[in-house]
Amino acid sequence: MRYALAGFLLIVTAFSGLMAVSRSVPKLDEPTKAARIELGRRLFYDADLSINGTMSCATCHEQHHGFADGNRTHPGALDDPGRRNVPTLANVGEFPRLTWADPRLTSLEAQVAVPVFGDHPVEMAMKGHEAEIARRLTRDPCYRTQFSEAFPESNGAIDYPKVASALAAFERALVSRGSDWDRSAHNDRAQLGARVFRRSCASCHSGVNFTDARYHRIGPVPPPNAADPGLAEITGRPRDRGRFRTPSLRNVAVSAPYLHDGSAPTLDAAIAAHTRIVPLPAKERGAVAAFLASLTDHAFLTNPAFQLPQTACGNAL
Structure with a gap:
């Protein structure tokens, strides 16, 4: 199961492959x-x-x-x-x-x-x-x-x-490719977190860098006069208000605070901000945080x- 899940999370999706060849x-x-x-x-x-x-x-x-x-x-x-x-x-x-x-x-x-x-x-x-x-x-x-x-x-x-x-x-x-997760050196709690992540987070945080590089909104649509309209600032489309590019999660445990405005001071707060969309119990949030910590590449x-x-x-x- 460990290696099957690792394969899922580290596989380069078709979209990711297109990204690479377009460099x-x-x-x-x-x-x-x-x-x-x-x-x-x-x-x-x-x-x-x-x-x-x-x-x-x-x-x-x-x-x-x-x-x-x-x-x-x-x-x-x-x-x-x-x-x-x-x-x-x-x-x-x-x-x-x-x-x-x-x-x-x-x-x-x-x-x-x-x-x-x-x-x-x-x-x-x-x-x-x-x-x-x-x-x-x-x-x-x-x-x-x-x-x-x-x-x-x-x-x-x-x-x-x-x-x-x-x-x-x-x-x-x-x-950066030397995290505990890359080396299959993670613990059981991180493994549980990876299963939760796969179910609840990987639709956006996908591919080897845990990002689909697309634009999403995790909160309510901000008003037209919002200080930061996100993608709508460039596109001019109301439906793009509050949309921001999915960030990579590599080394995420050492890069607090989180979200586009830095408003989430901890990993738990960042996970909680996302779970307004996909609610998670506290135990699962903690396990996801353990999984995210396993993405830290200390050599990097x-x-x-x-x-x-x-x-x-x-x-x-």
Whole structure:
């Protein structure tokens, strides 16, 4: 039974297969690919990508939280309030749609512009300052070397599109497949929770990343003047109010708080929010929480290859 259930939960659905083959990933030789990932890693931790040098990608996407965040929302570099909870980046290279409620964003390279240049909300506050990113990075001889190695066809030229490409390469390297559940090392309570999950949750949280990548509403339809209309903000359709993309559940136990607005402080609260639709007794909610905890990949959370780099070009940073 254990292996049959694991097979059910980890099988790639036909939809998931379509997602995977639709990825537009650059074809690179291994040295160039490695150089691009390492450049992206350094850029991921570099606060020079924000207007005042106070915010990097890693400010919100912290490794020990599964590259999510421990806050309901996160303020921007200029202290503009955050709008939505920070999503995980584990296996983000496999997602067909990115962000909570914008189906237009389907590539990591395009998504980078949301925090860097976006103004709803303002995060890194670089809108109108694209050339400043290149200017700052070009001052560093090591960056010039790294860009030359990562983009050998460009003779070391630095510009924003290459920054976005390198960041996307690093994000695609953030692969999490080593949880207790993946290794069939879970306990009986998690096994019970998996059975409940299969019955009550897997219609949306499906596939290897426990998401169908589609848009759903788990509460009542918000009013037309809601502060966050969800998918309807993009589509303009009233029926899409309150719909948000199903989040991945990989490493979910370390990425509290939950839901698109961070309003559920614990896994139990998040499960309870969903069970307004599918009621579960407390024992089953607890078992589901145990199953979700078994999706934590501790090696992923501590992998040195994903951490803040300590050196570049042979020198300490």
